[in-house]
Every structure is written in structure tokens, then in C-alpha cells.
Amino acid sequence: MFYPPKRQKNRPFRGSVLIGCCVFVNIFSCERKEIHSYRVAKEQVRETRPKTSNPPARQPSKVTWTVPDGWEKIDKQVPMRYATFITPQNLEVTVAVFPGDVGGLLANVNRWRGQVGLESIEEHELERNAVQISGKNSYVVDIEGLKNRLISTSVSLGDGSTWFVKTIGNSSAAGQIKADMVTFSESFRIVDSTKLEEASTPSVEWKPPATWSIDQNASSMLMAAYVTELGARITLTALGGDGGGLLNNVNRWRGQLGLESKQSVDELNLQIQDGTVVVDLVSLDGLNRIVVGIISLDSKTLFFKLMGSPEATQVALKQFTNFILSFTSVAGNSN
């Protein structure tokens, strides 16, 4: 930079420049965010569930795969697990999908090492524990634990989610299926989930009562969602098979109301009305009630859920029951 040596006389705005700089610094350094409040137009309340992938992609892609010979898919659906298989070696292979990278490869390896009783490793030891398989950011991890052997693959399909195929069990048996697990993981492909959804959703029609309004903010996992005039919410979900099992589902709803889980179906105090299994639960503080009707249709299970305050749910109960009954008749016609 070149400065000519010639000097100029003082200017009156020198002081202003200094003061301006001080004010700028003051404003900049004093920027603080505090607890505050505001009012906004009403929004709808929805259930809490984990985001299924990084925003803006909020749901994991559907995938297709090639199941190795001898593996049998079983209906053991639990939250965040996508599928479960039993191998001829009687090992359970689970497929799970999580948003993001679940903490990264090192965190995953250390979590799995913890599951078989081993200490965590450092990043530079990762190469010895994780071997890359075909596909970007996809690995197989084979950990011989204190009692069991854990083999897991981590598959990234570029949709913001990470898929895991995992088994834990006898060292020899797990070793026998390792190659199959890798081949299985490498067969994962994203498919057009819109088409898949169309094919898998039962073809049924329904007509909600006129007093129910459509819940515009409903999750896309729901077939339908409505809100009554008093604020009770009605949702309709279709799941494959038995939808994860009656006990698991009832315990999930009990958990939503702060109630303790039950150990067996016998303890559930279920009612059966016109072919519909009905579960009626109220929270301990009496402020919330969930009524669920469950019907089977086309190898799917439909869950009708009514939830809200006891007053609002009671008022909506009759319409809700008729709503389920209308579905039952459609189901009967379709068979």
C-alpha cells in the first residue's frame, strides 16, 4: 500500500469517527439474546416422534433390497426399527434407519463396542475396526466381544439417513452370515416412495363427520387426521402385518399418557366391539384420554386414534365409533 508523505490539516470530524467506532463496537459486543415471549396464530398439536432425517428431508426414503437365501422376515416392529430377519443360524438381523449419521462412524463403533462389553477406541484406531464396503460412507464393522460377536453394517444412501444392518450372537454363527449381511447391505436401493405408498396403502374410502375438520398439519405417515370442534384429534394409520403388535402399541399409548407399561396382553383390559379391538386409556391426572380402535384389513392393521381432553373425546366418541364402523363395512365389501 502506498501513502504519499504529504500531510493534511486536522479535520473536525475526527472526533465523530472515533465516537462512531466506539458506538459500533459497543452495539456489536452487547448483542445478547434473552428469554422473551410473543403471540402467534394458532397451530395444531401433533404427536412427538423423532424426525426421520435431516431437514429438509423429513422422512427416510423407502428402500428395496435383496434378501439372502434362508433369511425369514418376521413382524417384530419396534420404534426406529425398519425390519427384522431370522437367519438359518437362528440369529436375528435387524435393519434400522436413523436420521443423519447418528454421531458418525466412530460414535457408532464405540456404541457397538459398548454393547459387547468393550472399551471405546480412538479415531486413529477406526481403520482396524471398520472396513469400507461398496457405496459412499458405507462400512462393515466386526467386533468380537467378551461374550458375543457383533457385526453391523452402516449404509449411507445419500438421502440424509443412515441404515444399519446388525446382528449380535455366537461368534461362529455371526461369522457365517457376515458375507450375506454385506451383500444384503450393498443391495439397498432408494425407490420412488410415492409409488410404494400407493401400492401398500389399502384401497379404502371413508367419509368423516361434517363437524370434523381436516388437520392440515398432520404427518404424512398418517392416512388421515381430523380435529373436532372441541379440539379432540382423530388419526388414521395403516401399518403392515399386526402393526408392531398389540402389546407394543398399547404400551406406547400408555407411555404417551404417562402410564406404566403392561407385561402381557392379558393385562390390557381390551374391549371388542363389532370386530374392532378397542383400547380406552386415561392419564393419571385425568386430563387426557386416548381411545383407539384397531381393525385388520388387506394384511394391514388400521389404527383409529381419538385423543384429547376427556370432555372433548367423550363428545366425539359416538361419531368416532360410527366412523370406525363405516370402515369395517368397507373392509367387508372389499373382501
Added chain:
Amino acid sequence: MRRFFTILASLRLTVIVFALSIFLIFAGTLAQVHQGIWTVVDAYFRSLIVTIEFQIFVPKSIATIPGGFWFPGGLTLGIIMFVNLIAAHIVRFKFTKKRMGIIITHFGVILLLAGEFVTGIAAREGNMTIVEGESSNYTEDSRSTELAIIDRSGKEDNVVVVVPDTVLEFKSGELKHELLPFSMSIQEWMPNSFILGPEQNQGKRRGIADSGSANIYAAQPTAVVSGVEGSTVDYPSMYVSFTKNNETIGTYLLSAYLEKPQAVFVDGKTYWVELRFARSYKPYTVHLIDFKHDLFTGTQTARNYSSLVQLLDTERNVDREVLISMNNPLRYAGETFYQASFLQDDSGTVLQVVKNPGWLMPYASCTLITIGMLIQFGTRLISTLRKSAS
């Protein structure tokens, strides 16, 4: 006073500030290996002073070096540079035709510094995610989160109490607000985290949440996203206890991963709580009519993304349709809406909404610098050519 300005205008000071700036940029670049790009921008380049850790210069696999040293931040250096340049003009420069080029160039540099200052202070950006057929009137800033406590008992409006992450991160005692009948205490704050499902939420990894519909999950802390990890963002989580009159209502797991708020019951009233990306509500609504993801024929290669939106602003009496595409942003109410991303299955759009009062300043400053340098070197060139010709 004159002596003071002479010191400020020192060329030696200019060289020192340049040297310090070069080192700061070097250190800030290295720091991005382990820290988020925006964390580094705030800590190194928009701060008065920064603590530079020794560790950034040596990979951990080679040696672990604790400690660090203080260094003037980008704000300090920028201000010194700004003052130095202004002082130099006050003390030394005289407006002559011969000096026109260098004066214009310097004015461009001053404008560039001022532009970054204005951007640092006033620029705001966020993402507006809209599903096709739905509307939105807020943006989310994925670089910061907030604890929102929502009272939905009002007929028309919800009352929302918001605790920014800057408070959550450092708050060790109780958090209170006049609109809330309970207090909150942060049990654990995780700047970035991942969620363990019900099967993993066991044994030593079991979470401490005992209430709320997310108590079947647990959160585990993980390293914050670094500047070399592309477009991923941090997902903070926290365990927070709600207390009234020294009686614990419950401990909840709140996480930016969780999509829906959870209910806290107090005195027969329900409050909905969630940890979410910081929202900024707008006085207008954007309704997504159609999102298009055009491909080159016969390929899966994207040709264009566009969002046909309806802009509704009752205050300004605006109701019009606008097509936003990749190189055609919408400029409205001092904000610019860029087509940034889209939802899975093309079911919706993500618009980046940017408000930067100083957005024109870099363009103006670069133009001035270019003109100034052309004049400066052009004059010299012509003068040299004339001399050699004579």
C-alpha cells in the same frame, strides 16, 4: 491530538494489522477442521478477541496440546484497519487529480470493511420449509435453536415463551418467566447429539427423561459439525426439569431431532414444550402452490427447481403469485427468497430467506476498487508511455 492521529495513520500499523489478519485467517481456517464454519466465523472473525487453541496447529493423532493464546479477533483488526485507513486520509492525503485513483480504491476498501460490518450486525437468514398446498409464515435458522414453551389455551393466539440456545448453553440455575407458572432447570445441554431408540435407551446409556412422550428415547452428545463436513447441521438436545413450588413436574428429553412438542401439565393447564430451530415469524404468509423439479430428458440430472408461491401480506395489501427458481429469487420487504432445497419426493420446497441491508455494499466496493485501480494504473501507464515517447 495530531500526534494521536499520526500514530493511527502509521504505515507500520497497517503492515502489522495485515500480518495479524493473515495469521487470523490461517488459524480460523485450521479451526474449521473441528469446529462449525459459523462457530469459527463468530469466534474468530466477528469477535473482538479470540482464544486460539494450540491444538488446531497439531493433529490430535500426533500430540494432545492443551491451552491456547489470546489474539485480536476479526472485529478488532477490521476496526483498526478501518481507523488506520481513515486516519491516513485525514493526516496525509490531499485530494488531487493525481491521487484520484488511490482515493477511490481506498474508499472501496473502506466500503468493503463497512459492508462486512453491516452484514455481521444486521444480516439474518433462515429457511422457510413449505409442503405443497400448505403455507408458512416463519423461517427457521438451522444455526441456532430455542426452547419454546407454548400456551395454546387462548382462543385465537398461542402465547410462546422462547429461551434462546445462548441462554440454555450457559444457564446453570433456574429459568423463569413471568408468563410461566413453573421454572425450568437444564440438566444437560448437548450442542450436537444423536438419538437412541427405545432398544438402545438401556443400561448405562439410559436417558434421564422420566416424563413426556419422548421419554422412551435418549440423547447422546456428539462432536459439533465441523466446517469440513458439508451442509450438515448440529442437532442439539437437552434434558430439562420442570419444577413448581420445589416439586418436580418431570424431566423431559427435548431435541431438535424431535418433530413435535411435548405436553407439560401444570395446574390443569397444558403447556407444549419443544427444542426447535430458532424461528423468526414474518408479517406475511407464503403459500406453496406447486413445486417443480425438472430433469433433463431421459436422465436423472436436475435441470431446474422452481416454486410457484402465493405471497399474502394483509398489512401491505399484497396477494400475488410468484415463481421462484434457482436464478430468479423473489425480493420482498427487504428480504430475498432463494430456491434452496426441496423435500423428499418433491413434496415441498425449502426457500432460503435472506435479509441483508448491506448486500449491495460488496458490489459497490468492488466496483470502486476496480475503477480506482484502473485510474491509478492507467494514469501511471499513460504517463510512462508519454515519457518514453518523448
